[in-house]
Amino acid sequence: MKDFKKELFYKEFIQREHDFFRAPYNPEIEFYNTIQSGNIQKVKELCSEDLMHKKGLGKLSTNNLQNIKYHFVITTALTARYCIQGGMDLSTAYGLSDFYIQKADSCNSIEKVSALHPIMCLDYTKRMKNLRKKNVCSIQVAKSIDYIYDNLHSKISVDDIANYVGLNRSYLSRLFKKEINCSISNYIREKKIETAKNMLLYSSYKPSEISSLLAFSSQSYFTEIFKKYVGCTPNEFTKRKMS
Template identity: 45%
Template sequence: MLKNQWSKKEIEDSEYEIHHRALSEEYSFFEAVKDGNIEAVSKNLKEEAFTNPEGMGILSKNPLTNLKYHFVITVALVTRYCIDGGMETEQAYRLSDFYIIHMDACSTIQEISDLHHEMALDFTGKMRLLQKNTALSKPVAQCIDYIYAHISARITVEDLAVCTNLSASYLSRLFKQNLGVSISDYIREKKIEKAQNLLRFSDFTYIQIANYLSFSSQSHFIQTFQHYVGMTPKQYRSSKYKSTW
């Protein structure tokens, strides 16, 4: 039965000249993400290639469901390309799960398109940082990994000194030489990046986010967020948040 259906579909596809995109186009996109090539990925996203129906395979007759299936495939391939490029496996899979879960809650094609752009740039940005980190000293690379894994905790220079088996003063100087920012500033930047994701893709309250990221108080969180982002968490959520909850 299925063989008959497949034979019929082959004939229909040939009659209507249904073709998929050239593999070279897809490979170039995934390679750009893997290489941390923000410029090439941004160019691809501006062309709206992901939502262009020309060359898009039909996995469902429902346009929204069809795009959701393609989103999952794209994230899966991006994840594997990035792992191949050196991204830590667990980090890549957690990031993949994060975006697929939020895609599942999308109710419009535009929401999926926006999330696809966010996902692609997020993976690309992390790969660019990874490429940069290959030139870093081992202790600084260890610090970056530790900060990523413990972003919700209160991280101190002393914690990182123990992790790297270096004195706090020497590690601080080494970190500043490698990245151009202090350890404390880097930690705050990463916490604010996490806060931005939570504000966009969750319904956590401001106090919940402040507590989760171990800020001393809600007011401290708001003050720090405004310093780095240029607007308050409330203003940021109002401009970015798409309620699908």
């Protein structure tokens, strides 16, 4: 039951749908992080509601068609920015942005712009998923990475992953290190700390709550690992955010 609650809390952070179109300077960060992480299924869920029916859609123009085009441009520009931060090269990110903004500009109805929105989001998402695994040669390592991303809210062991992909633990560890140039355990810690940083920056969760939600064995261990990877404690990181 405890693990189930952790999963719900973690998924609440990742999936929570707020009014992310209202202000370009304060977007709903989870949406863009989901695209950046290459989570195709979750982006499909987040895009299931038409852009024109999103709650709290701000009024940027008195012309309804122009209004939704403006919102599309904002979303596309922010998506490109987050994907660049996630490792997409500038030419690809901005090339896609220009392409989709021009497509939206040529649309002659609100419905057409709204229909283009999930296509654009999923295009970026699929490219980010491929980018995440661009150095991966084997299907087993690719599946291992997907398993890790899907279970950051749990305690993940190498044995769990080995069982999931159907390989011997030792062989998988060697294969993963060869292809990713990082041990499985270090990779898991890196991804958990990346998620913790985003939660500290863009949610109201306290370090103690994040430690539990990401299944660290204790808050002191979470603080130790966070400082190792980030160079400061979670509390110091939060104070820098506020300054």
